[in-house]
Amino acid sequence: MSLPDYRSRVLSAKRFLSLGVVGLSLIAAGCQVRPLYSEAAPAIGSGGASGSVRSKLSTVAINQPGDRVTQEVRNHLIFLFAGGAGQPASPAYNLQMVVYARDLSLALVQNAINDKSGQPTAGSIRMTGNYVLTRVSDGQVVGRGTRIVTADYDAPRQRFAVVRAQRDANNRAARELAEALNLSVAQDLAKF
Template sequence: MSSSDRAARQSRRRGVAAILLALVALGGCTVQPLYGDRSPAAGALAFDSAVLASVDVAPARDRVGQEVRNHLIFLLGGGKGQPSSPVYRIDLGVAALESSGPTIETKASTLEPSSGIMTVRSRYTLTEIATGKVISRGVRSVQAAFDIPAQEFAALRARRDAQNRAARELAELMRLVIAQELRAATSTQSPAIISTPEELQERDRPGEPASF
């Protein structure tokens, strides 16, 4: 066998060895979703979609609030609707506020807004139904920019579209907030194991190695 053949075989062996090492390294890596199950060894209780699906969303007071509620129910239940036996309840107080964007000068030499910013804000209270305990409360808001056409009906349509977009984004934000708050509320920390003086003396008797 020539030296070039031996060099080629050694090169192939090194390549195979590198691939095997890479596969072993990848085998030790795991990817976990943000809302997926977590091992108790990680220091928290198992948390999955069933917990989010146990949240009841209180009725809304207006159209924009209903948009937020509908999307939030879909996100929490995975499209299955409200839970039949809810464990938690979230109350939302939704409001839509419009502010003007940049202005332009028209032929009549008057300043009219050419765009706007729609802010959809909600106060929320997350409660455990059985005990009435308030797990979390706060305020979250989302903004959506939109153009204001000169035609009145088109302008109304643009405002409603902006409200709907902001409502959907707020529902997604609220799902994240609920998941974070419930994870914190249901997580537990393993208690530290503390030995008594008698146990320490028994453990460290002469003739036996001390353990730490």
């Protein structure tokens, strides 16, 4: 290979690389990345910005619960949606939610005196939340989904301590499920 051939190959490789960089920058220029809870950019020709996801979340009403676990999830969601302001007076969206909690025994660890009582010493609460988000004005389904969370707990030998550990695990799972549902509903509302 002579020196002129080497230079022409290097120059053609540099040209190819520079064309690739320019092409990728043109592709990347069409992408838009912004935070989920940010204010929406104003549309061309409109008087201002459309409503943000946070303001849309504050107009979501949640159905009445049927049990304590669903009430816990609902309370956390109301706080997350409205920032502590409560349910909206005139909702634009309605959230129908069903929550199931299941207690799972995970492990049986025998103590040092070889206790063979057969009682589990660890457990887990699996909480499933199904939701359907509809627009009040026309009844259109805006979003639907299912979220599952788990919360682990230790089960000591005292009966009251086990009941309290299960209740605390239910409360933790309800809080985590509410946060997961909050994110899912916000993503559904960001599309509209």
